[in-house]
Amino acid sequence: MNIRETELPGIGKKYELITKNNDKVVIVIHDDGRREVYHFDDDDHEESISSVTFNDLESRQIAGILGGMAYKPKALETIEVAFNDLIIEWYKVEAGSKAVNQTIGEADIRNKYDVNVIAIMKKNADKMLSPGPETFIEAGDTLVFSGERHSLKKLILELLSRNAGGET
Template sequence: MDVREHDLPGVGKKFAVTTNDGDRLTIIIHNSGHREIYFFERGEDYPAYAVRMEDSEARKLGAILGGAFFQPVMAESMDVVFSQLSVEWMKTGSSSPLIGKSLLEARVRERTGASVIAILRSGKAIPNPHPEERIAADDTLMVVGDREQVGRFGDLLRGPGRDG
């Protein structure tokens, strides 16, 4: 990215920015604190879009762009995460020993290492269920963990001596 800085006497500073993809922006920071951002279409001399921001808005936008609110995971890191992560949808059979128990009472996380992150019940989703949420017959549970943890949860859901 190419950034060129220019003094604007009596106004503030101007930054002419060209991204690696060739997009052009001009940012003017006024002595009063407000900012103006201009976006130029390729090959055009006049801006296609302009945004005016107060100082506090510009600082918040800067924090967002700088990653203060969200840090994306790099692709290499995601490959490692997905190779170790297992997400399964498991249906509660009518004879499951977990029916009628809350997630807390069933000690799902403690016993298996897996987490129930959503429940589908009667066509409705219960995302991030509370530990007191009771498991019902015909629930579909979204379970996350590594493969072994999810496998242990499946065993727990089916009960001893049952194969699915």
């Protein structure tokens, strides 16, 4: 993740974050303790699509939640045993990945990876439950899929991430 810090004289500090999935978030920390968080359009990092303002106490509570101090996820292994090693995962398809502009059938996800795509949250927020093999995969779509952990990791690495093929 790339983070850029900027001093805002008389206001506070600004932090610009670009995540691995190319999401842009800007956090402005005001000298009076307020925090503003802005989320930007995936296609236009100059266009803010949402924002929220927190006071100092709210900000600290959110930081604790994000940092895992308020809730520590249960060990996934206990859930996997209940489903005989089957897990459900979701992943946002990265621009430049091999899956972009292919259909689920063309990508042959079920046969090559032994993974089932059970839903897609399209970039425009449309939800597709039980998408068929003719459904196109686009950059920014979030795929919800099920399978065994090793199969899911292989699918993400080889087909859904920008560094498909193991490039780093």
